[in-house]
Amino acid sequence: MAGVQVANVSRSFGAHKALDDVSIDFPDGGFYALLGPSGSGKTTLLRQIAGFDFPDTGRIAIGGESVERVPVEKRRIGMVFQNYALFPNMSVADNVAFGLSVRGEPKGTIATEVQRALDLVQLGKLGGRRPHQLSGGQRQRVALARAIVTKPRVLLLDEPLGALDKALRVDMQIELKRIQREIGITTIFVTHDQEEALTMSDRIGILRDGRLVQEGPPEEIYDKPQSEFAATFLGDANIFRGDATGNGIRLPDGTTIAAGSGPSLAAGAKASCAVRPERIQISTGAGTSEAGYANTLRGQVSKRIFAGNNSTYFVDRDGQTLKVIVQNTGAERLAEGQEVILRWSPESTVLIAA
Amino acid sequence: MAEQLATGSRRALRPALPLLLPAYLWLTVAIFLPLSAMVFFSFMTDLPLAGKEWAFTLGNYAAFFSQSLYSKLLFASLRLGLEVTLWCVVIGYPAAYVLAKVLKGRSREAIFLLVILPFWSNGLVRIFSWAMVLREGGILDTTLNAVLPSKINIDLMYSYPAVIIGLVHSYVPYMVLTCYLTLQAIDDSLIEAGRSLGASRLQVLKRVIIPLSMPGLIAGAALIFVPVVGSFMEPRILGGRTGTFYGTVIEDQFVAVFNWPLGAALSFILLAVVLVILGLAAPVLRRAG
Numbered sequence: 010m011a012g013v014q015v016a017n018v019s020r021s022f023g024a025h026k027a028l029d030d031v032s033i034d035f036p037d038g039g040f041y042a043l044l045g046p047s048g049s050g051k052t053t054l055l056r057q058i059a060g061f062d063f064p065d066t067g068r069i070a071i072g073g074e075s076v077e078r079v080p081v082e083k084r085r086i087g088m089v090f091q092n093y094a095l096f097p098n099m100s101v102a103d104n105v106a107f108g109l110s111v112r113g114e115p116k117g118t119i120a121t122e123v124q125r126a127l128d129l130v131q132l133g134k135l136g137g138r139r140p141h142q143l144s145g146g147q148r149q150r151v152a153l154a155r156a157i158v159t160k161p162r163v164l165l166l167d168e169p170l171g172a173l174d175k176a177l178r179v180d181m182q183i184e185l186k187r188i189q190r191e192i193g194i195t196t197i198f199v200t201h202d203q204e205e206a207l208t209m210s211d212r213i214g215i216l217r218d219g220r221l222v223q224e225g226p227p228e229e230i231y232d233k234p235q236s237e238f239a240a241t242f243l244g245d246a247n248i249f250r251g252d253a254t255g256n257g258i259r260l261p262d263g264t265t266i267a268a269g270s271g272p273s274l275a276a277g278a279k280a281s282c283a284v285r286p287e288r289i290q291i292s293t294g295a296g297t298s299e300a301g302y303a304n305t306l307r308g309q310v311s312k313r314i315f316a317g318n319n320s321t322y323f324v325d326r327d328g329q330t331l332k333v334i335v336q337n338t339g340a341e342r343l344a345e346g347q348e349v350i351l352r353w354s355p356e357s358t359v360l361i362a363a
Numbered sequence: 364m365a366e367q368l369a370t371g372s373r374r375a376l377r378p379a380l381p382l383l384l385p386a387y388l389w390l391t392v393a394i395f396l397p398l399s400a401m402v403f404f405s406f407m408t409d410l411p412l413a414g415k416e417w418a419f420t421l422g423n424y425a426a427f428f429s430q431s432l433y434s435k436l437l438f439a440s441l442r443l444g445l446e447v448t449l450w451c452v453v454i455g456y457p458a459a460y461v462l463a464k465v466l467k468g469r470s471r472e473a474i475f476l477l478v479i480l481p482f483w484s485n486g487l488v489r490i491f492s493w494a495m496v497l498r499e500g501g502i503l504d505t506t507l508n509a510v511l512p513s514k515i516n517i518d519l520m521y522s523y524p525a526v527i528i529g530l531v532h533s534y535v536p537y538m539v540l541t542c543y544l545t546l547q548a549i550d551d552s553l554i555e556a557g558r559s560l561g562a563s564r565l566q567v568l569k570r571v572i573i574p575l576s577m578p579g580l581i582a583g584a585a586l587i588f589v590p591v592v593g594s595f596m597e598p599r600i601l602g603g604r605t606g607t608f609y610g611t612v613i614e615d616q617f618v619a620v621f622n623w624p625l626g627a628a629l630s631f632i633l634l635a636v637v638l639v640i641l642g643l644a645a646p647v648l649r650r651a652g
C-alpha cells in the first residue's frame with residue numbers, strides 16, 4: 010500500500026493543455042474520486058499515474074518513490090478500464106491469473122490466489138467461463154478481481170461503472186466500497202457522476218479544463234464550495250451575483266445577502282453567494298419564521314415538481330429562477346403562481362470570489 | 364426469443380432469393396461448369412477435339428504415382444509454399460502491426476497505399492521489374508558495388524531465392540491485409556491492461572496480441588499457401604532452369620504439350636493434397652491461438 014503524490018503535473022496535446030499544473034496528494038489507503046465533466050482531463054491524469062502516458066513537467070510519486078522513469082509494468086498498479094478490457098481469448102480464471110502468471114508465480118499459488126480473488130468479487134463459480142458469456146456487472150467484477158489479485162500498491166478505476174444501468178451501478182458502488190475497505194488499498198476513482206463521487210469517496214478532487222478546481226472531503230466541498238463551478242457541479246446551488254459588502258453581497262436591486270463563510274473580500278468587489286436548495290425555507294409569509302433566517306427574498310412560484318419524498322419549487326424573482334427543495338412533511342403545499350417569501354440563514358450561505 | 368429470431372431471418376431470406384439468383388447462376392457458370400469439364404477431361408485419354416479418338420482412363424492419375432518426378436515436384440512446390448508463407452508472416456505481420464497499432468492518420472494512409480500498390484500493378488510487370496533488379500549488372504548489383512569498396516558479383520537471377528523474392532513480394536499484401544484487419548479489431552485497452560498487470564511488451568504480444576490475431580494469420584496463410592503451391596509465372600521467369608515446379612509442369616501440359624487430361628489430373632491431385640493439408644492444419648493452428 011502506498012499513497013500517491015502528484016506535484017505540478019502538466020500535459021499538453023499540441024496546443025491543448027489537458028492537464029495544467031495539477032497537484033494532488035492521494036492519501037494512503039483512501040478512496041479518492043476524481044470528478045469533472047467530460048474532457049476535463051480525468052483520464053489523462055489517471056494515465057500519468059498508471060504510466061501509459063508521461064507528463065511534460067511535474068513529478069509523480071507512488072509510496073514516496075518517484076516513478077517518472079518507471080514503465081507501467083514496474084509500477085505495481087492495478088487498473089480497471091471503462092470497457093473492462095478483459096482478454097477475450099482467455100477464461101475468466103486465466104484473465105485473473107494473467108498478472109500472477111507473467112510474474113512466473115508457481116501454478117499452485119496462482120490457483121489459490123485466483124480463487125480467493127474470484128470469491129472476493131462473488132464470482133467463485135464462474136472461473137471456467139469466457140468473458141463474452143458474462144453480464145456487464147460480472148465482467149466488471151472480473152476486471153476488478155484481475156486488478157487486485159497482484160496486490161498492487163494503487164488501484165486506478167476509470168469510470169468503471171459508467172456502462173452499467175442504474176440499479177446495477179448502485180449495487181456495484183456498494184460492492185466496490187466493501188472490497189476497497191476489506192483490502193485497504195489506495196484507490197483513485199474517475200467519474201463524472203457527482204452522486205457517485207459523494208457517496209463513495211473519502212476525498213474528492215474536482216477537475217475542470219485540466220485544472221484542479223477544489224479538493225477535500227465530500228462534506229467540505231459540498232458545504233464550502235470555493236467557486237461557482239464547484240458549487241453547481243457537485244450538487245445543486247442557487248447562485249446570486251453582486252458586490253461584496255464585508256459579510257455578504259449586495260444584489261443589483263439593493264437587497265443584501267449575508268454569508269456565514271467564505272473568503273474576506275474588499276467591499277465593492279464582484280462576488281457571488283451560493284445557497285443549496287434544501288437550505289431555503291419557503292412560506293406564504295403568513296406564518297412566523299424561525300429565528301436566525303436573516304436572508305429574505307420575495308418571489309412567485311413558477312413551477313412545482315412533486316417527487317414523493319420531496320417537492321422542488323421553482324421561484325421567480327427579479328429575472329432569476331431559484332430552486333427550493335422541501336421535504337414532504339405533510340404540511341400545506343404551495344400552488345404555482347403563489348407569492349412566497351424565501352428565508353435562509355447566513356450559515357447556509359457561502360461567499361465566493363468572482 | 365432465439366427461435367423467433369431464427370424464423371424471422373428465414374422469412375426474411377425468401378424475398379431475398381431472386382436477388383441471390385444471379386450470384387448463384389454466375390457461380391455455376393464461372394466455377395462449377397469449367398471445373399466439372401476439367402474433372403471430365405482428367406479421365407480421358409485425349410481431348411475430344413478435331414475428331415480425335417478418346418476413351419475413359421485412370422491413366423492420368425496413375426501417371427502421378429508411377430513417375431516419381433511428379434511427387435518430387437509436388438513436394439518441392441509444397442516446400443516453396445511453406446517458405447513463401449513463412450516469409451510473408453515474418454514480413455507481413457510486423458508491417459500489419461505497425462500499420463494498425465503504431466501509425467496514425469496520414470502516415471498510416473500513405474504506408475497502406477504502398478502496401479496495396481503491388482496489388483494494382485500487373486503481375487508480369489512486377490516480375491520483370493524484379494528481373495531487372497536481381498540480374499547481374501542489374502539494379503541490386505550496381506547499387507551494392509557502388510556502396511561497397513570491394514568488387515562483388517550479385518546475380519540472383521534464375522535462382523531459388525529469386526523465385527522466393529518474387530513470390531513473397533506478390534503475396535505479402537494478403538498477409539498484411541488479413542492481419543491488419545484482426546489487429547485493428549484488438550482494443551488498445553487490452554494491451555494497456557496487460558502492461559498494467561506487469562507484462563512486458565513482448566509478453567503482451569505473445570499472450571494477447573498474437574493469439575487474438577490468429578484468425579488473420581490463418582486466413583493470410585491459406586490465401587498465400589494455396590496459390591503459391593500451384594504458381595508457375597514467378598518460378599518460370601525468375602527461376603529459369605531451377606524454376607521447375609509442380610505448377611510449371613501443369614502449365615506445360617496445357618500450353619506446350621497440349622496434354623490437357625494429364626494437366627487436369629495433376630491439378631486435381633494438387634487440389635486434394637492442399638485441401639488435406641489445410642484440413643489438418645486448421646484445427647492445430649486454431650488451438651495454438
Ligand SMILES: Nc1ncnc2c1ncn2[C@@H]1O[C@H](COP(=O)(O)OP(=O)(O)O)[C@@H](O)[C@H]1O
Nearest residue numbers: 022025027045046047048049050051052053054
Ligand atoms: N492522446 C491524446 N491526443 C490528443 N488529445 C488528447 C489525448 N488524450 C486526451 N486528449 C484531450 O485532452 C482532454 C482531456 O481528455 P481526457 O483526460 O480524456 O478527459 P476526461 O477523461 O476527463 O473526459 C480532451 O480535450 C481530449 O480531447
Ligand SMILES: [Mg+2]
Nearest residue numbers: 048051052053
Ligand atoms: Mg475519460
